[in-house]
Amino acid sequence: MAQKKAKKGELEAQLSAAQAEVRADGYEMSIGELISIYEKGEIQISPRYQRLFRWSLDQKSKFIESILIGIPIPPIFVFQSSDGKWELVDGLQRVSTLLEFRGVLRGKSGKRQVASKLSGTALMPALEGAAWEGTGALPEPLKLRLQRARIRVEILQTGSSPRSRFELFQRLNTGGSLLTRQEIRTCSVIMADESFQTWLEKLSSNKDFLDCTKLTPSAKERQRGVELVIKYLVFNLVEYKAEWDLHDYLDEGVVSLALDKKFDRVAEEKKFKDVFNLINKALGQKAFRRESSGRIVGSFSDAAFEALAIGVRANLAAIAKKPGTLVAKVADMWSDDAFKKNTGAGVRGTTRIVKIVPFARAHFK
Known part of the structure; x- marks a missing residue:
């Protein structure tokens, strides 16, 4: 009995210590708000991390199409630094796709990348070639629908241990990811x-x-x-x-x-x-x-x-x-x-x- 109590006490102590390592919060925001935060420089995507953004055009297009037809978006995870700014920890492909389609994604030089056009939209064939602006621009109601779609942001807050960011990234990305294990490791090192x-x-x-x-x-x-x-x-x-x-x-x-x-x-x-x-x-x-x-x-x-x-x-x-x-x-x-x-x-x-x-x-x- 004494041994069981000691074991239980040890487990509770380890749980408390592990929970203390991570301080988390979260809430939902619209895609429009997320893009605005990015344009203000309040959410950071490391240039090295961004190099790993390599969804195909079909994958990007299907993601935009999914949002328009109302499929829920998986949450993204960010680390909040002492100055209140966010660093993207997980959700690179989704966030970068949204920013690129809107024509606001910045490359390593700081210049905006060319906005993408949709292709291979099987459920809404009329979206083929659609863009945010210019020739083939989305109709205003669809723009509003995309802007107002909501995404949950999970926030790893200031005060978390230095290892928390890479621990979180690894745990979120070691199954079913398009990144190789070394690319996941690279992101972990960048965060450390x-x-x-x-x-x-x-x-x-x-x-x-x-x-x-x-x-x-x-x-x-x-x-x-x-x-x-x-x-x-x-x-x-x-x-x-x-x-x-x-x-x-x-x-x-x-x-x-x-x-x-x-x-x-x-x-x-x-x-x-x-x-x-x-x-x-x-x-x-x-x-x-x-x-x-x-x-x-x-x-x-x-x-x-x-x-x-x-x-x-x-x-x-x-x-x-x-x-x-x-x-x-x-x-x-x-x-x-x-x-x-x-x-x-x-x-x-x-x-x-x-x-x-x-x-x-x-x-x-």
Whole structure:
């Protein structure tokens, strides 16, 4: 009985602590009011965050059509800063679609983007080609209907912990989203410390890193380079917790680094450059791909990247003295039974990481 009471007390204490982390409020407003707030600069959409706005024209058009026929709009979530302004946390695609259709959405330069016209409106074919103004402008009654449609705004208020914004964003976006997990992670880092995301992107544009990873333009567009930089940092600097899956590890790890006031970006950037300069000079594009008879025969291997990122960094000084040994070490790695067993098909990401970290540090020693 005493144990049950203690357990109940522990749960209640944890619930109170978790609730204290988030201070929330919310109310409904018209779309017209939301657009007015945006035009006054009272709701912010980070330029980096806005880059992820990529609904197709059909998706945007169906959303506008849905509002006109009366389908309820899911709520958006914002963070309220100390000056009372809002930062969009969730609802990017919906809000950006409304702003773009109205012709008020601003790009990175601050200039208004070209207003879109509707296309593919299956339930109201007469809306095809409709715009807010000019040729094919919506009739006034439909404009008023769109302006007056209501949307609920959930507000994460000032006083919430620094981690609350990215926690909220991740919980809202980890299921059924059009964003990749790395793009969600990018938004989380921006919310924790935008300058840290800038730094990650700087590392991902390092020439040696780009040369040896040789990512496709599509992979770069979807933040693949930043994801690899995060793997390098997190696997080397953040201790793994048993309850995390691989995504949790990267999510929690990178944000903990972003929020760590003692994290030395200058020193870590130098080490990053040294590691990938060494890898690129010794191996080039063969670094993270299987090789046979002097030719690359496999695609990019995350397991190989993780092993080298961990092993070379851990033994940087020794390898730098004899960089020629790295080629032989990598060749041995591909044929090593432990590496093959823990990186093959069907091996869970977390299992791979738990095994690959000690393996890499020892193998490249």
